[in-house]
Amino acid sequence: MTTGADRRHPDGAGDGPGDEQAGRTGTEALLTSPPTPLPPLPADATPAEAAPAEAAPAEAAPADATLADGVLTDATPAGGTSAKETPAGATPPPDPFDQDDLPVAKGATRALLGALLRPHRGRVALTVLFLLLQQAAMQAGPLLVAYAIDQGVPAVRREDYGPLVALGTAYALCALGSGVFQFVYTKLSGRVSQDVLLDLRGRIFRHAQVLSVDFHERYTSGRLISRSTTDVESLRELLDEGLQELINTLLSFLSISVVLLVLDGWTGALAVLSFVPLYLLVRLYQRRAGRVFARRSTAIASVIVKFGETMNGIRPVRAFRREAVNDAEFDALNRKHERSNGDSLIEMARYVVGSRLVANTTIAAIVLWDAYRVADGTLALGTLAAAALYLRRLYDPIDRLGQFLNAYQSAAASLEKVAGLLAQEPGVPEPAVPRELPPARAGLPGRQVDFEDVSFSYRTGGEVLPRFGLRLDAGKTVAVVGSTGAGKSTLAKLLARFYDPTEGRVLLDGTDLRDLPMAELRRGVVMVTQEAFLFSGTIADNIAIGRPEASRAEIEQAAKAIGAHEFIAALPEGYDTDVRKRGGRISAGQRQLVAFARALLADPAVLILDEATSSLDIPGERAVQEAMETVLHGRTAVVIAHRLSTVAIADRVLVMSKGRVIEDGAPDQLIAGTGTFAGLHRTWRESLA
Structure with missing residues (x-):
């Protein structure tokens, strides 16, 4: 069951320049507030989303404070303004993308x-x-x-x-x-x-x-x-x-x-x-x-x-x-x-x-x-x-x-x-001098993720994620919740290196993502989005996209682990069924299950689920959640939670609002408190009654 805030925007937060007004995260040791004033929450935000100040002191930090070595200090410069603001009365130059007139050098x-x-x-x-x-x-x-x-x-x-x-x-x-x-x-x-x-x-x-x-x-x-x-x-x-x-x-x-x-x-x-x-x-x-x-x-x-x-x-x-x-x-x-x-x-x-x-x-x-x-x-x-x-x-x-x-x-x-x-240069280019990831620790497929002094702004202007630091422990599942535009999806895209941070570094076991060859990064970090895009071809081909060399037995094993084998086997040609354009031959929930099987077969160290269960019905969601506990075990996982039921499998919850992490802790700890997440959880429980 979704909350009122979650139902308002089925596409999730931060999917494009116009989707996020601000974004921010925190760390276990460092929570830095934005150096520029942030715009207010959307007008349709719920009272629970707009009241981070009511959070328990142990679970939230004031908006204008830095938590370092257990001491709160002021972190917001007086009179700070965005360097990217357009002067009053000035007409912004036309966007060459809108004009279909990309700049090109003479000759x-x-x-x-x-x-x-x-x-x-x-x-x-x-x-x-x-x-x-x-x-x-x-x-x-x-x-x-x-x-x-x-x-x-x-x-x-x-x-x-x-x-x-x-x-x-x-x-x-x-x-x-x-x-x-x-x-x-x-x-x-x-x-x-x-x-x-x-x-x-x-x-x-x-x-x-x-x-x-x-x-x-x-x-x-x-x-x-x-x-x-x-x-x-x-x-x-x-x-x-x-x-x-x-x-x-x-x-x-x-x-x-x-x-x-x-x-x-x-x-x-x-x-x-x-x-x-x-x-x-x-x-x-x-x-x-x-x-x-x-x-x-x-x-x-x-x-x-x-x-x-x-x-x-x-x-x-x-x-x-x-x-x-x-x-x-x-x-x-x-x-x-x-x-x-x-x-x-x-x-x-x-x-x-x-x-x-x-x-x-x-x-x-x-x-x-x-x-x-x-x-x-x-x-x-x-x-x-x-x-x-x-x-x-x-x-x-x-x-x-x-x-x-x-x-x-x-x-x-x-x-x-x-x-x-x-002439357009890739925003996430291949490294000039590629580096390899260090060997994974024995028995743990997951890897540690660090956001070091990261900030992010879209090219069109406007800071989305002010400077922050965050550590995600290897093998742990972290759920990220918050209102639309809080920066959840942008955080996930930085980790997947769909974008590079404007400042700072994103590290995987101490290695900057920008130093990793793109092929190795895509093997190590896999993202499952809300829209499970399937290509024309068979179901087996779509599951094996991340590992084209996988055998049929491995493909079927991944489908069974995620709970997709039953519906696939019932199709006229089983795994050889052509899903047609964009997977139109099967339902949205079935496409999502195929996407989960695809991610599992790829066997990544880090798995990102960006509201990936939002298109599933209640029985389908429960089946996937049961399989997810096996899929995510030992891996580092970031789950952008559209439904609070997804949070149950998380080891840690980050609550984001207006570009900040306002709450950070174990699900049970936050539910027992009086903060934003506790209010969202109560609302969700009442909706189930």
Whole structure:
């Protein structure tokens, strides 16, 4: 049975920056009060939670005192204020996480693209070589036409067909070679593109897994999905289509400009000069389109976030009839993306119209002038024909260059967001010089935990756990109780190293958690949360997550010890039953039992239960509590108690309120007193009557 305070917040305390206003713990030898004023308890706190001063002197210390060597001393500086307070009237800067605009160093996008292409530089060079050959074969055509007109036709008039046949054969070979080289280029570039995309998706996935819990609480999974799908797809379009268009355009410009200058200097010079306004047009398009594509990338990410959020919460959506409201919100986001997509098309249209106007005007002017020169006898007819063909080939890629610019701006905006994600450093990094834990004491799997002068603040500001010290003896079970926002779950997450303390150290048998390799830490410290998350796959696979090498006998033994074997065996395929997405095939209580079996099989030295029995019914809770006595025996355990019935198995109880440990002692001792825990316990007992 839960107390009134516990029923108010089923998700527990301190799960995120907004969940805890303050947090604090104490020690057997040191209880230090916060150096800054703390906010009041939530308005819905019960009188028992708001009255720590009524606790028995042996069980509680005054809020403004330090208990050291048995002597109470004042520990609160006068006039202390939080260093992280926002000045009055000042507008806090926008959070880049809220804006989906993570900071990225200048040049990081190009560096990322270079890093992705560098392992494939040999194949990239070969790809470019075949593209050069394709361009050479293709651009030889008009030159052969010029020779055919100026030399082949006069030779035919003399009944000499050799030059014309040779030129025709050469033209056919060039056309065939162009097709073959294009095929090889497409095949090679496609393979490089797919390998690059595979590498990029892998980088995003691996990096997202090592980022801290703090990051994932601020950066939604929908945005991560957008980074690895929509943004990666933008890069695919650039690699598959855009780069070829860019290289074709550059090679066409260089080769055709040289040929035109050789054929006729004036014609070539005018053609080259016409690229000055085209260059200015490209620069204008880049500036305008860059902003548009950045907005479009953010807009589609918002659509994905909303869609994923709605589908994941479909039960409350249906229960509270949110369909119409969600539909309106989704439509607004969808229309915002539609507008940003339309803006990108408008910018593209402006570029295409402008480039065609410049190109057509230039071609018309040059052809008219060259025609006059042919009539005047100062220019050969074959040269005019070749120049006309080359001019058309020179400006034809301009439209395709627009497609490249479109793909480039889209990919650049996407890569900038991916680079911002990859630039995020893990909040709990691997140690530079890892250390090993000392050997465990014989017969005791548990290890001693020490919080040394620890304080904790979220990055968004506001101190959650002021400086404190705490020792948890090896092999003992400590229950932590308190109102919502007291810091219970934050304390547990520091021990699990989901967060690192802002100041101080958390020690496991004298070894700083930050010095332990993450794999060893996860083997030694296991946390079971209120939400028992199960992955798609069999029940056996989910139990063995912490020990993939475990045998079926070991898996079943863990399930039997926790009381889960009976319901698992009754399933259609027993331990091989697929639990489906998020374990939806079994009940919440059954998922929790699987999570307990998973923790037991992992055989940790320290076990953290963060309100882990809150989803169980009364019979299920009793069954788990019986099994927990066996599971926790000899281990160091921290139990965040949602139901006071859980406290019965504890050796020690810590009562937290407003970031402080206000009571500390054995359960029987605290129940016999007149403090907060005694009041909570009486209320709970009365609710059972």
